Amino acid sequence: MAETAARPPAPRGLSDRLSDLLWSRQGLLVLLLILPPALWLGIIYLGALFALLAQSFFAIDPFSGLIKYEFTLRTYGELFRAANLDIILRTVLMAGSVTLAAALIGFPVAYYAARYARGKWKALFYLGVMLPLWSSYLVKVYSWKLILAKEGILSWLFETLHLTWLLDAYLSLPVVGGNSLSVSWTGTFLVFLYVWLPFMILPTQAALERVPPSMLEASGDLGARPGQTFRHVLLPLALPGIVAGSIFTFSLTLGDYIIPQIVGTSARMIGQAVYQFQGTAGNIPLAAAFAVVPILIMGVYLYIAKRMGAFDAL
Amino acid sequence: MKSFLNSCTALSLAASVSVLPASAEMMTSIGEGEGELNIVAWPGYIERGETAAEFDWVTRFEEKTGCKVNVKSANTSDEMVALMNEGGFDLVTASGDASLRMIAGKRVQPINISLIPSWDTIDDRLKEAPWHYVDGAHYGVPYMWGPNVLMYNTEVFGDDAPTSWNVVFEPMNLPDGEPNEGRVQAYDGPIHIADAALYLMTHQPELGIESPYELNQEQYDAALDLLRQQRKLVSRYWHDAFIQIDDFKNEGMAASGSWPFQVNLLQADGAPIASVIPEEGATGWADTTMMHADAANPNCSYMWMEHTLSSNLMSDLSVWFGANPAVPAACTDGRGMQTAEGCTKNGFDDFDRISFWQTPVSSCESQGECVPYYRWVSDYIGVIGGR
Numbered sequence: 001m002a003e004t005a006a007r008p009p010a011p012r013g014l015s016d017r018l019s020d021l022l023w024s025r026q027g028l029l030v031l032l033l034i035l036p037p038a039l040w041l042g043i044i045y046l047g048a049l050f051a052l053l054a055q056s057f058f059a060i061d062p063f064s065g066l067i068k069y070e071f072t073l074r075t076y077g078e079l080f081r082a083a084n085l086d087i088i089l090r091t092v093l094m095a096g097s098v099t100l101a102a103a104l105i106g107f108p109v110a111y112y113a114a115r116y117a118r119g120k121w122k123a124l125f126y127l128g129v130m131l132p133l134w135s136s137y138l139v140k141v142y143s144w145k146l147i148l149a150k151e152g153i154l155s156w157l158f159e160t161l162h163l164t165w166l167l168d169a170y171l172s173l174p175v176v177g178g179n180s181l182s183v184s185w186t187g188t189f190l191v192f193l194y195v196w197l198p199f200m201i202l203p204t205q206a207a208l209e210r211v212p213p214s215m216l217e218a219s220g221d222l223g224a225r226p227g228q229t230f231r232h233v234l235l236p237l238a239l240p241g242i243v244a245g246s247i248f249t250f251s252l253t254l255g256d257y258i259i260p261q262i263v264g265t266s267a268r269m270i271g272q273a274v275y276q277f278q279g280t281a282g283n284i285p286l287a288a289a290f291a292v293v294p295i296l297i298m299g300v301y302l303y304i305a306k307r308m309g310a311f312d313a314l
Numbered sequence: 315m316k317s318f319l320n321s322c323t324a325l326s327l328a329a330s331v332s333v334l335p336a337s338a339e340m341m342t343s344i345g346e347g348e349g350e351l352n353i354v355a356w357p358g359y360i361e362r363g364e365t366a367a368e369f370d371w372v373t374r375f376e377e378k379t380g381c382k383v384n385v386k387s388a389n390t391s392d393e394m395v396a397l398m399n400e401g402g403f404d405l406v407t408a409s410g411d412a413s414l415r416m417i418a419g420k421r422v423q424p425i426n427i428s429l430i431p432s433w434d435t436i437d438d439r440l441k442e443a444p445w446h447y448v449d450g451a452h453y454g455v456p457y458m459w460g461p462n463v464l465m466y467n468t469e470v471f472g473d474d475a476p477t478s479w480n481v482v483f484e485p486m487n488l489p490d491g492e493p494n495e496g497r498v499q500a501y502d503g504p505i506h507i508a509d510a511a512l513y514l515m516t517h518q519p520e521l522g523i524e525s526p527y528e529l530n531q532e533q534y535d536a537a538l539d540l541l542r543q544q545r546k547l548v549s550r551y552w553h554d555a556f557i558q559i560d561d562f563k564n565e566g567m568a569a570s571g572s573w574p575f576q577v578n579l580l581q582a583d584g585a586p587i588a589s590v591i592p593e594e595g596a597t598g599w600a601d602t603t604m605m606h607a608d609a610a611n612p613n614c615s616y617m618w619m620e621h622t623l624s625s626n627l628m629s630d631l632s633v634w635f636g637a638n639p640a641v642p643a644a645c646t647d648g649r650g651m652q653t654a655e656g657c658t659k660n661g662f663d664d665f666d667r668i669s670f671w672q673t674p675v676s677s678c679e680s681q682g683e684c685v686p687y688y689r690w691v692s693d694y695i696g697v698i699g700g701r
Contacts, residue, residue, distance in 0.1 A: 060688060083696030090699075145557070149564035179496035179549035180565055266502060266551040267699040276691060283688045 056288035067285060075285040079293070084273075088293055091270040094185075095253035098192045099200075099246045105193070106200035106245065107238075113201075114208035129198045137195065141262050144191045148263065150180035178265060188264035192253050199248035207241020208234075243305045250301060254294045270294055340426045340451075341612055348611040351381045351618055354397045354406040356601070358575075358635055359458075360385045368651070369634045371627035379621075381614035390503075398422070404609040405618060407457050409599045410445035411505060411671040417446075417453050422604040424451040429616050432623035435641045439665055445672060446602040454604035455619045456640035458631060461598040461661040461668050462501070462509070463589040465572035465580075467562065470497075478592045479513045481569045483544050488568055495547050499558065499570035502551035502698070504690035505671060508597050509571060510537040510544070512669055516594045526597065526669050528678035534685040541697045551698060562587060574636030574660050591664050598661075598668035626650035638662045 022029045058067055059074040078084060113125045132140060147153045158167045171177040171184065178184030211234060219229040257271030268276070270290055278287035305311070353360060360383065363370030372383050386403065388394045391412035398406050398421045408416060416422045427433045433441075433455075440456040447453070466476055474489045481488065482498045500506055511526035514536055521533045529537060549565075552558035555576050561567050562580060572589065580587040603622060605615050621627065628639035629650025638660050639645060645657035661668070678684035 083692070083699055083701045086699050086701065087695070145560065146564065149560075150566050151564045182565065183549040261553055262557060265549070268695050273695065276695065283691065286692070 052288050053292060054288075055284050056286075056292055058285045060283050060285055075289045078286055079289055084290075087268050087270060087273050087290075090267065091254060091294075092297060094189065094192065094269065095250045098189060098196065098253045099249045101189075101193050102197050102200040102249045103204075103242050103246060106197060106204050107242065110201050110205035110208055110241075114205045115213075129201050132194070133198055138258070140195060141191060141259055144187075144194065145182050145263050148180070148182035148187045148190070150182070152180075152182065154181060182263050183265055185265060188260050191259050191263050192256070195259065196249040196252050199252065200242075200245035203244040203248075204238065204241045207238045207244075211237045240309045240311075243308050244311075247298075247302065247305060251294070251298050254297065340424050341429065341616065342426065344429055344616045345613050347379045347381045347614045347617060349380055349382060349614070350384070351405070351611050351614040352384045352386070352403045353618070354386050354388050354394055354403050356407055357387045357389065359407050359601075359631065361631075361634065366634075369630055371621075371625055371630055374625065375618065375621045379614065379617045381611070381617060383618070395419075395421075398606060401606070401608060402610075403606055404611045404615045405606070406604050407601045408454070408604050409601050409671055411599075411673045413445045413453065413602055413604060414448070414673055416604065417448050421607055422453050423607045423609070424453055425455065425605060425619070427452050430455065430620050430623065432620055432641070435623060435643055437640055437642050440600065440640050443600060443602075443670075445600060445670065446604065454602035455622060457601040457603045457622060458628075458635065458637040458640065459598060459600035459665075459668075459670070460574055460635075460637040461591055461596045461664060462571050463574060463577065463596060463661065464569060464592050465562070465577050465587060465589045466569040467567065468586040468588050470568040475588065475590055476569060476592065477590070479509070479571075479594050480517075482547070482571065483510070483513055483540055485543070485547060490568075494568060496549045497566060497568040498544075498547050499550060499552045499561065499567055500541075500544055500548050501571055502553040504687070504694040505597070506571070507534075507537050507541065507690050507694060508669065508671075508674075510540045512597060513594055514540060524680040525672075525678075527672040527674050528680045528684045529674070530681055530684060538693060538697060541694070542701075545697055545700060578636040591661060591667055595667040595669065596664075598670050600670045628652075632657065632660060636660055 022032075055067075056075055057071050057073070058069055059072045061068050079088070109129075113122065113129075117125045149155070155164075155167065158164050167181075170186075171180065176184060176186045178186075181187045181190075215233055215237070216229055219233045220226075224232070255271050257269065257275050260267075260269045260272060270293060274287045274290045277283045277290065358365075360372060361369045362372035362383070376382060386397060388397055391409050394406055394408055394412050395415055397403060398416055399419070406412075406416075406422070408422075413422075436456055440459070441447075442452075443456065446456070464476060464479060464482070466481070470488050470490045470492075472489050480486065481494055482500060486494055488494050488497070501509070507529075508526035511523055511529055511533065514521055514533070515523045515526065518536060521536055523529065523533050550561065552561065552570065552572075555573065558570065558572060559576050559580055562570075562576075563583075563585060574589065577587060577589040603619055605612070605619075609615050623641055626649050628641045628644035629652040631637065632639045632644065633651045633656060638657060639652065642662075644650065645652050645662060646654050674684060674687045674690055676684055676686040
């Protein structure tokens with residue numbers, strides 16, 4: 001009888017044994033839980049990315065126009081042709097200036113929202129910042145085209161204020177000017193700025209809210225002028241938020257291909273070049289090589305952002 | 315890394331090989347409809363009365379044959395080729411710059427014209443057109459065609475309608491006394507190089523251009539030079555028909571190459587717009603209904619091809635789209651809304667003055683060695699970027 005009592009409970013169903021196994025080996029449980037998302041990221045996402053990047057090491061045969069599946073760096077060489085360098089430079093300059101302007105405009109807005117807005121004003125602020133994100137991106141871009149048109153709202157406003165000469169003088173400037181705002185780089189810039197601004201304001205605001213007001217007060221008590229407090233206390237503490245926002249504005253501008261197609265001078269940016277080379281020309285290697293450029297630029301950008309502490313709060 | 319790259323190559327090669335269809339045999343008889351039909355088409359090409367009630371050429375087909383029509387819109391020839399490469403579609407309305415690519419890639423199958431009773435009603439000029447008739451086989455049924463016209467603002471030009479494409483290529487003062495700089499547009503697609511070449515055929519005959527789609531290096535360079543000159547005049551290249559319509563309304567545009575589609579819509583809106591096919595002639599497009607090599611619904615496909623020729627489709631679509639029917643009788647016999655005057659307005663009588671879109675290839679008929687299309691793409695990007 002004693003023998004029977006000492007025997008471990010008889011093995012029950014499969015699911016019980018599985019449960020025992022997972023309980024005794026916690027590592028296995030973690031592995032099983034993490035496997036599906038890891039596979040998703042690894043195969044669907046990274047796999048597709050690498051398959052694309054691999055294409056950039058092929059080249060198009062200059063005579064037949066067909067892709068030759070042999071390893072070569074010739075396609076990367078093509079990136080350095082003057083017309084292609086123009087595209088890269090143009091895009092980076094645009095992304096840089098959009099980011100800078102978004103930071104300059106976004107900071108005061110975020111500061112007000114973080115420090116002064118209360119109650120329903122805060123709700124209104126969130127609504128105001130987010131509202132443009134709810135309407136279709138295309139609707140926004142097309143309405144900007146109408147605002148900026150030669151016979152559009154802005155021209156009318158300038159005319160009513162008897163300032164047409166000012167607009168004309170601005171439009172006669174090289175590079176930023178053009179026949180009208182909607183066919184100039186200024187127009188492209190304004191639309192980019194409008195569309196991506198919420199992505200700058202929200203992280204900046206989050207960073208500003210984490211700055212304790214006592215620090216600013218302490219700085220003032222120690223005799224710092226407002227400008228000094230801003231430079232030495234507020235800005236360094238808010239910088240991670242601004243940098244995080246700039247990652248959005250910079251990378252989104254870098255890859256966009258719809259805005260410059262609707263508003264601007266028709267000169268290509270990187271996104272349009274990728275779209276056109278892979279779609280129209282069937283030159284997938286060059287499109288892939290172009291796609292590598294923003295990845296590299298963002299790599300450098302993220303490295304600098306990390307050094308500035310943008311990810312410390314994650 | 316290298317072995318990884320190799321395996322990527324192998325994978326992508328394997329993928330591309332496995333989707334190649336087995337060569338399809340031509341059908342010899344039409345059976346029962348399969349109950350479904352999937353078509354890739356230009357926007358506005360297949361209407362079932364949902365956009366405007368009077369433009370409907372699908373409902374009756376569905377009632378008659380029981381084939382439910384599903385339409386997938388594609389905005390460019392390249393999207394069409396990509397969709398057909400993916401598969402899952404029965405028919406495509408392909409332009410000449412896509413059709414030969416699909417024939418060469420064996421994505422479409424030859425059509426047995428004896429199974430299409432109305433074949434004989436097709437315009438004789440289209441029956442054996444080189445963009446769908448290859449090596450004695452018909453790869454589809456002609457659908458619609460139209461010219462790329464010169465659209466202009468009648469307030470700017472007054473009584474002096476432009477007679478030459480020079481208003482969009484050469485710097486000059488327009489009849490209203492203002493320069494054309496900043497007031498003209500050009501098409502934002504590499505195929506526009508052909509428009510420049512067409513202009514040079516008349517104005518620099520010493521270049522010896524025979525077809526605007528077949529250019530040797532010297533002819534090609536001359537066309538690019540002309541386009542660089544045009545870049546100084548053009549403030550924005552047009553890409554989307556509706557953006558161009560907007561530009562003629564709100565940006566003070568005076569002239570541009572365009573489609574009758576935009577001209578009709580602008581005129582319907584009361585804008586001071588007219589169009590002309592200038593003395594140099596014009597480029598144009600001609601579309602063909604082509605059948606996928608692996609079409610899952612071949613019987614419905616043949617029924618649809620017959621339907622395109624014999625129903626109200628040709629007539630009403632030519633009104634709707636500002637294009638010309640492949641069946642000349644559709645202009646006059648009252649099967650739909652189109653009239654003889656309407657067809658004339660859409661350029662029906664100008665067939666011989668139109669150079670229809672083709673994909674430029676390196677081994678060309680007229681002179682052995684030509685600049686291929688992928689270089690048109692990269693060089694046109696350069697020109698628009700100011701190079």
